[in-house]
Amino acid sequence: MKKTLDIMTVDCHNRAMKEKKYTIDELAELTGFPRRTIRYYVQEGLIEPPAGRGRGGFYYDSHLERLRLIKAYQEKGIRTSAIVAMLKEGAPADEPIPPRNVVIRYEIAPGIELSVSREREISDPSTILEIIRIAKTIAQGKVKDE
Amino acid sequence: MNDKALQAETGLFRKNGAPIPLQGVEVHGDVAGRGAKVRVRQQFHNAEKKPIEAVYKFPLPESAALCGFRAFVDDRKIEGRIEERKKAFEIYDNALSEGHGAQLLDEERPNLFTLSVGNIKPGSTVVIEIDYVALLDTDGPGVRFYLPTTISPRYTPAHQKDQDGIPVADIVNPPVALSVPYGLKLTVDVHGAGGISSIGSPSHAVSTEFCDGKAVVSFASETAAMDRDFILNISYKQGFSTRGLVFEGPGESFVQIDLMPEAESAGGRGKGPAASREMVFVLDCSGSMAGPSIAEAKKALEILIKALDPGTLFNIYRFGSKYERLFAESRAYDEKTMKAALDYLETIDADLGGTEMLAPLQEIYGARLPGNHFRDIVLITDGQFSDEASIMDLAKRHADRTALHAVGIGSGPNEFLIKGLARVSGGASAMIAPNERIEPKVLRLFKKVVDGPVRNVRIAWDGKVDQAPGEVVAFLGQGTSIFAHLKAGSGANARVRITGDTRSGARSWEVSLEPVHGELPIPLLWAREKIREIEEGRSMAAGSRQQERRQEKSRQEIIAISRQYGIVSSETSYVGIEKRADADRSTEEMELRKVPAMLTAGWGGVSSSGVDQGAAVFCRLMNPSADMLFEEKDHNLKLSLLQDDTWGSGGISESGHAYDTMKGPFYSIQSFMKKALPTRRAAQGEDLLLALLSCQQATGGFIVAGSLLKKAGLAELRDMAEKISIKNKGDKVMLLVTLAVLLVLEMRFEARRGEWESVVMKSRAWLKAEMERAQPTIENQPLEPWLRDYLAKDSGLKQPA
Numbered sequence: 001m002k003k004t005l006d007i008m009t010v011d012c013h014n015r016a017m018k019e020k021k022y023t024i025d026e027l028a029e030l031t032g033f034p035r036r037t038i039r040y041y042v043q044e045g046l047i048e049p050p051a052g053r054g055r056g057g058f059y060y061d062s063h064l065e066r067l068r069l070i071k072a073y074q075e076k077g078i079r080t081s082a083i084v085a086m087l088k089e090g091a092p093a094d095e096p097i098p099p100r101n102v103v104i105r106y107e108i109a110p111g112i113e114l115s116v117s118r119e120r121e122i123s124d125p126s127t128i129l130e131i132i133r134i135a136k137t138i139a140q141g142k143v144k145d146e
Numbered sequence: 147m148n149d150k151a152l153q154a155e156t157g158l159f160r161k162n163g164a165p166i167p168l169q170g171v172e173v174h175g176d177v178a179g180r181g182a183k184v185r186v187r188q189q190f191h192n193a194e195k196k197p198i199e200a201v202y203k204f205p206l207p208e209s210a211a212l213c214g215f216r217a218f219v220d221d222r223k224i225e226g227r228i229e230e231r232k233k234a235f236e237i238y239d240n241a242l243s244e245g246h247g248a249q250l251l252d253e254e255r256p257n258l259f260t261l262s263v264g265n266i267k268p269g270s271t272v273v274i275e276i277d278y279v280a281l282l283d284t285d286g287p288g289v290r291f292y293l294p295t296t297i298s299p300r301y302t303p304a305h306q307k308d309q310d311g312i313p314v315a316d317i318v319n320p321p322v323a324l325s326v327p328y329g330l331k332l333t334v335d336v337h338g339a340g341g342i343s344s345i346g347s348p349s350h351a352v353s354t355e356f357c358d359g360k361a362v363v364s365f366a367s368e369t370a371a372m373d374r375d376f377i378l379n380i381s382y383k384q385g386f387s388t389r390g391l392v393f394e395g396p397g398e399s400f401v402q403i404d405l406m407p408e409a410e411s412a413g414g415r416g417k418g419p420a421a422s423r424e425m426v427f428v429l430d431c432s433g434s435m436a437g438p439s440i441a442e443a444k445k446a447l448e449i450l451i452k453a454l455d456p457g458t459l460f461n462i463y464r465f466g467s468k469y470e471r472l473f474a475e476s477r478a479y480d481e482k483t484m485k486a487a488l489d490y491l492e493t494i495d496a497d498l499g500g501t502e503m504l505a506p507l508q509e510i511y512g513a514r515l516p517g518n519h520f521r522d523i524v525l526i527t528d529g530q531f532s533d534e535a536s537i538m539d540l541a542k543r544h545a546d547r548t549a550l551h552a553v554g555i556g557s558g559p560n561e562f563l564i565k566g567l568a569r570v571s572g573g574a575s576a577m578i579a580p581n582e583r584i585e586p587k588v589l590r591l592f593k594k595v596v597d598g599p600v601r602n603v604r605i606a607w608d609g610k611v612d613q614a615p616g617e618v619v620a621f622l623g624q625g626t627s628i629f630a631h632l633k634a635g636s637g638a639n640a641r642v643r644i645t646g647d648t649r650s651g652a653r654s655w656e657v658s659l660e661p662v663h664g665e666l667p668i669p670l671l672w673a674r675e676k677i678r679e680i681e682e683g684r685s686m687a688a689g690s691r692q693q694e695r696r697q698e699k700s701r702q703e704i705i706a707i708s709r710q711y712g713i714v715s716s717e718t719s720y721v722g723i724e725k726r727a728d729a730d731r732s733t734e735e736m737e738l739r740k741v742p743a744m745l746t747a748g749w750g751g752v753s754s755s756g757v758d759q760g761a762a763v764f765c766r767l768m769n770p771s772a773d774m775l776f777e778e779k780d781h782n783l784k785l786s787l788l789q790d791d792t793w794g795s796g797g798i799s800e801s802g803h804a805y806d807t808m809k810g811p812f813y814s815i816q817s818f819m820k821k822a823l824p825t826r827r828a829a830q831g832e833d834l835l836l837a838l839l840s841c842q843q844a845t846g847g848f849i850v851a852g853s854l855l856k857k858a859g860l861a862e863l864r865d866m867a868e869k870i871s872i873k874n875k876g877d878k879v880m881l882l883v884t885l886a887v888l889l890v891l892e893m894r895f896e897a898r899r900g901e902w903e904s905v906v907m908k909s910r911a912w913l914k915a916e917m918e919r920a921q922p923t924i925e926n927q928p929l930e931p932w933l934r935d936y937l938a939k940d941s942g943l944k945q946p947a
Binding site: 024033035037039043049054070071081130132136137140 | 509738
C-alpha cells in the first residue's frame with residue numbers, strides 16, 4: 001500500500017506538468033455532484049484532497065474519473081456507504097458491481113408470500129397495498145369460511 | 147499527571163487526541179403567555195496549532211422560527227444572512243478557500259441543524275448566536291417550554307436513499323460520546339409572574355426567583371449535562387381563552403388567532419358508536435427504546451387498553467427491525483381479548499433491533515377497514531428514525547379515515563416526527579419526559595382520541611387572506627394557533643368569527659383582534675407556519691414532469707418567504723463571512739473537528755450519567771421505599787402506578803416561595819428491567835385516582851379489592867352490599883362499587899376530570915344499564931341518592947394530597 005502511495009505521489013507530480021486542472025466548480029459541473037458532496041467525499045477519504053494549498057486547490061482527471069465511478073455505482077442503486085467501504089478496502093473498482101435486486105416479501109397468510117421489488121413498491125405503493133389487501137382478504141376469507 | 151493526560155481523563159480530548167472545540171452552550175429564554183423568544187450562544191475555541199473547521203449538529207424545537215444568526219470572532223461581530231441552501235454552501239466554501247473565516251447554519255430537519263464554523267485560527271474564540279421564536283404547547287391552563295439539547299442516534303432504514311450522494315445517517319447523526327466537556331447554562335424569564343400558579347421542571351433541578359414581575363428560572367447547578375431535553379411546565383391561574391391579535395405593517399397586516407376550544411363534558415360519542423371504531427396500538431420496541439422508555443410505553447399502553455369500549459376493534463403491533471402483532475387482524479374488545487392483550491404486553495421488551503417503522507404502518511394502513519369505521523392509530527415511540535418524510539406521507543394520504551396519534555417517550559424523542567405525524571393526519575400528540583407521570587398525559591391524550599378533533603375549523607375573513615395552516619387541527623382543551631397574512635390594511639379591533647364542529651355539534655367563537663406591536667413577532671410566526679405547510683404538503687412521489695414543476699414551484703415559494711422574513715428553512719441557510727485582511731488569510735488545509743453529541747440519557751437502556759458505563763441498566767425510580775399499597779398476588783390490583791414524581795421539583799409553591807430540590811437518585815436495578823412489566827407501586831395516600839381507574843373491567847364494571855377499599859377508607863362498602871335489595875339477579879358488589887367509584891370521581895376528583903372522563907365512559911353505560919335492570923334500593927331508598935349522601939357525609943376516599 002505504501003508503495004502505491006509513493007508511486008501515486010510521483011505520478012501526481014508528473015501529471016501536474018501536463019494534465020488538465022479543474023476547480024471544484026468545474027468538477028461539480030462535470031459530475032453533477034453538488035460542491036457540498038465533493039467536500040464530503042474528500043473528508044471521508046473517498047477521493048484525494050485537491051492538489052495545491054488547502055481547500056482552494058485544484059483537481060485532476062483522476063479525481064474526475066473517481067467521481068464518475070462513484071456516480072456510476074450510485075446510479076446502479078449502490079449506497080454511498082457501501083461504495084465507501086468498497087473503494088477504501090480496495091475492491092476491484094473497474095466494473096460497477098450490479099446492485100442487489102431488493103425484494104420485499106409480504107406474508108399474506110402462513111405459507112403464502114407476495115414478493116414486490118423495492119422499485120415497484122416505491123413507485124406505486126397504493127397499488128401494491130391494494131393487491132396485498134385483496135390477497136389477504138382472499139386468504140382470510142378461506143379461513144373464515146371454515 | 148501532565149496537563150494533557152489530565153484533560154484526556156476529564157473528557158476534554160477526543161479519543162484521537164484532538165480537543166473538542168465547543169466549550170459551552172448558553173441559552174436565555176423569555177416566556178410571555180404562550181410565546182417564547184430564545185437566544186442560544188455556542189462558544190467555540192481552537193486550542194490547536196492548525197486552523198480548524200468545527201461542525202456541530204444540534205436540535206431545536208420543531209416549531210422554532212429561526213430568525214437571527216451572528217458570529218463573534220474574537221470581538222468582531224459578523225451578521226449572517228439567508229441564502230439558498232446550495233448557494234450558502236458555496237459562499238461559505240469560497241470564503242474558506244480564500245482564507246477567510248465563515249459560518250454556515252443548515253436546517254437538516256425542522257428540529258435538527260448543522261452549524262459549520264470554518265477556519266477558526268489557532269487560539270481564536272468564536273461565539274455563535276442564534277435567535278428563535280416559538281409558540282409553546284398549551285394544554286389546559288399550562289404551557290410547556292421545551293428545549294432539546296442533544297440528538298439521539300437515529301435509525302436509517304434500508305430503503306432511504308442517499309441525499310445528493312451523502313448517506314442520510316451522516317446528515318442526521320453526529321458522533322456521540324458518553325461524556326463531553328461542554329455543558330449547558332440556562333435562564334428563562336417568565337413574564338407576568340403574578341399570574342403564575344405553579345412552575346417547575348420535570349427534567350432538571352431548577353431554582354426560581356421572583357423579581358420585577360418575572361419568575362427567573364435557572365439550573366440549580368451552574369451547568370447541566372446536555373443529555374436530555376429541558377422542560378419547564380408553567381401553569382397560569384387563569385386558563386387561556388380564545389383570542390385574536392393583529393400586527394399592522396405598511397399596507398399589510400398579520401393576524402394570530404389562538405383557538406382554545408373549551409372541554410366538553412362527557413356525553414355522546416366522537417365518531418358514532420364504539421362499534422365503528424378501530425384502535426391500533428403500535429409500540430416501538432427498537433433498541434433505542436430499551437431501558438426506562440419501553441417500561442413507560444408499556445405502562446401507557448396498559449392503561450389505554452383497560453379503557454377501551456367493549457366492541458371496539460383493536461390490535462397491538464410492535465416493531466424493531468421486524469414487526470409482529472397480537473392478532474392477525476383487529477378483534478372486538480371483550481374480557482377475553484383484553485386479557486390476551488395484557489398478557490401479550492407482559493411478554494414484550496425492546497429487543498427488536500432497528501427502527502423499521504414504515505413496514506408495520508404500511509400493513510396497518512393497508513388492512514381492510516369496514517365501511518363505516520374510522521381508524522385511530524396510537525403510536526408510542528422515541529421517533530429515532532431518519533426517514534420522517536415517508537411516514538408522514540403515508541399518514542397524510544390516509545388522513546380521511548385514519549388519525550395517527552403519537553406519543554413521544556424518553557429523554558430526547560424526535561419531536562418533529564411525533565408532532566408532524568399527528569399534524570398531517572389530524573391526530574393528537576403528547577411528549578412525555580422520563581420523570582413525568584405517564585398516566586395523566588396518556589389519559590388526556592386518550593380523551594382527545596375519544597372526543598375526536600374539532601372538525602371543519604373555518605374563519606370568516608374579510609377579503610383576501612393567506613391563512614396558515616389552511617387546514618386546522620384542533621382539539622378540545624388544547625390551544626391551537628392559526629395565522630393569517632392580510633394583503634390589505636387594517637384588521638385592528640375587527641371581530642372575527644371562527645366556526646367548527648365538535649362531537650356535540652356546531653360551535654363558534656368570536657374574538658376581536660387586539661393590536662400588538664413589536665412584542666409578538668406575528669409575521670415571523672406566520673412565515674414559519676406557511677413554510678411548514680408548504681414543506682409538509684409536498685408530495686414525496688417523484689416522477690412526472692408536472693410533479694417536478696410543482697416541486698420546483700414549492701421550493702421557490704419557500705425560498706422567497708424565507709428570505710423575505712429572514713427565517714431559515716429546508717431550502718435556505720444562514721451564512722456569515724469574516725473577511726480577513728490579506729496578511730491574516732490562512733489557506734492552509736484546516737482540520738475538520740466534528741463535535742460529538744452527548745448520548746441521550748437512558749438511550750438504548752444505557753446510562754449516560756457517567757456513573758457506570760458498563761452493561762448495568764439504570765433506571766430512575768423516584769421513591770423506592772414507598773409503602774406498598776397493593777399486594778402483588780391480587781391480579782386485579784396489579785397496578786402500574788407511578789410514584790409521585792418530580793413534577794414540582796425545583797419549583798415554586800403557589801405562595802411564591804422558591805425552593806430547590808434535588809432530583810431522585812439513580813438506582814442500578816437490573817432485575818427491575820428484566821421483569822416483564824415493571825410495576826411501581828403507589829405510596830400510601832398517593833394517586834388513588836389512578837389506582838381506582840386501573841380496577842376497571844372489560845365490561846366497564848369495577849372490581850376493587852378489599853385492601854384498596856380499606857386503604858381508601860371505603861371498607862364499609864362490602865358490608866353495605868349485603869343490605870342492598872335488587873329486582874333481578876345481579877352482582878350487587880360490582881354494582882355498588884362501580885356506583886361508588888363513579889360518584890367519588892365526580893365528588894373528589896373534579897379537577898382531574900380530563901384524565902378520567904373518557905376512561906369511565908363505558909362504566910357509565912354499564913352502570914346505567916345495570917341500575918335500570920336491578921333498580922337497587924337500600925334501607926327502602928333508591929341506592930344512588932343514598933350513597934351520594936353517605937359519601938358526602940363520610941370521609942370516603944381521602945382527598946388527593
